[in-house]
Amino acid sequence: MSRTRVLILGGGYVGLYTALTLLRKAPDKVDITVLDRRPYMTYAPFLPEVGAGSIEPRHAVVPLRRELDGARILQGKVERIDHASRTVEATTDLGEVFAVEYDEIVIALGAVSRTLPVPGLAEFGIGFKYVEEAISLRNRVLGRIARAATTEDEDLRRKLLTFVFVGGGFAGVEAFAETEDMAKAALRYYPELSRDDLNFVMVEAMNRILPEMGPDMGAYTVEELERRGMRVLLETRLESCVDGHIVLSNGEAFEADTLVWTAGVKPSPVIQSSDLPLGPRGHVNTAATLQVIDEHGVPVRGAWAAGDCAQVPNLVEDEGDWCAPSAQHAVRQAKHLGRNLAAYLNGEPLTQYKHKHLGVVASLGLNKGVATTMGFKLRGWPAWVMHRTYHLLAIPTFNRKARVALDWTTALLFRRDLVSMGRIHEPRRAFEEAARS
Ligand SMILES: Cc1cc2nc3c(=O)[nH]c(=O)nc-3n(C[C@H](O)[C@H](O)[C@H](O)COP(=O)(O)OP(=O)(O)OC[C@H]3O[C@@H](n4cnc5c(N)ncnc54)[C@H](O)[C@@H]3O)c2cc1C
DSSP, X not given: OOOEEEEEEOOSHHHHHHHHHHHHHOTTTEEEEEEESSSEEEOGGGHHHHHTTSSOGXXXXXXXXXXXXXXXXXXXXXXXXXXGGTEEEEEOXXXXXXXXXXXXXXXXXXXXXXXXXXXXXXXXXXOOSSXXXXXXXXXXXXXXXXXXXXXXXXXXXXXXXXXXXXXXXXXXXXXXXXXXXXXXXXXXXOTTOOGGGOEEEEEOSSSSXXXXXXXXXXXXXXXXXXXXXXXXXXXXXXXXXXXXXXXXXXXXXXXXSEEEEOSOEEEOGGGGGSSSOBOTTSSEEXXXXXXXXXXXXXXXXXXXXXXXXXXXXXXXXXXXXXXXXXXXXXXXXXXXXXXXXHHHHTTOOOOOOOOOOOEEEEEOSTTOEEEEETTEEEESHHHHHHHHHHHHHHSSSHHHHHHHHHHHHHHHHHOOOOOOOGGGGSTTHHHHHHHHO
């Protein structure tokens, strides 16, 4: 009997767990191909700690080839999905075009930063979704501190040490708080600078941060951050940031040298140009069975989707119409999708995805955090311990759990590493200088 060719687009949470489930549930029925730009799954909740130097970047990602023994891994950028002809077109990093044919497709392309047409943003801002962005932010912040310590120019120093974060969801707040914690720790090696020289500013359009945690935890977090000397500007929008000249809707204007944009996500743009049916917000329209459906709710043969790029109905009361974009949903949807696809291939009935959100944990730097879970609200050290315990259990594979646990232990014993590797972003510079001399 011929095997079904399953093509999984995206090797993030959904891609990894769908492939693992299919390999377990239908190993003799499927030939699985996973196509992603990156050869690894990124464990995004650890990015703030990667940026803060508490976790080694390589330990926050899961190598697909190692974990998906039995699946074919292709590295390339998906450019076009033509479901009518069951073909996907992609390009390699070198620009070569290749096509992959399939019988069943799983759309697991996740989301990208949702930007706004703010003057200067595309040129000056940096996102915070991928490990390369976390590494770059860390090197940038430490590099700016080193540069500020060597200048007598007060204006330049203030600009170098002004870090603006736009967007107060949990990813933004964690990145903001962890980065400040790292910058403060780095100051111990710079007697020329004091905490008052650091200027961390969060800009949030809504009247609260951490909306996922409820108003009181959001208010507590604002107080906690302000107690640490950070500024949280609520009901404020970024109007412009051309060349680092920040203009805010509250009338403030100042110079900054770093702007991190964490103001939400939108579905991967390649989906827009596909022939798959989309929901009103640009996601792939998906039933609770995780089959792609048309505008009449009829399943599109051979197409499945889950995670941040999919519009999955939320069957739990009082949690909104659609499942929120979160790792919690992505993992569970992926396993459900894998089981349903295996059932479909076996001619068995499909089941509906339903999951009650368990809560949110967020780290605000070493020994500091907030958590709301199953009716409980935790603050400070207990929340931070819960954050670490939860994510240590949640990161896939024993290998990664062990490496992250070792990173944390080493950082506790020897303090975290605070060396800037900014030159890593221009690896040919030393060689070019040597060749010219
Ligand atoms: C900083 C940060 C912290 C977070 N913390 C939490 C948390 O604490 N708890 C929580 O529940 N959620 C958290 N999230 C959200 C969570 O990470 C996402 O909801 C989850 O990753 C969604 O899984 P996914 O598989 O849909 O997408 P992803 O995991 O993003 O995977 C998508 C994959 O598709 C690939 N891809 C995209 N476009 C293309 C293309 N054109 N061609 C080829 N490959 C492509 C990407 O490389 C990626 O590997 C956090 C997110 C961020 C950014």
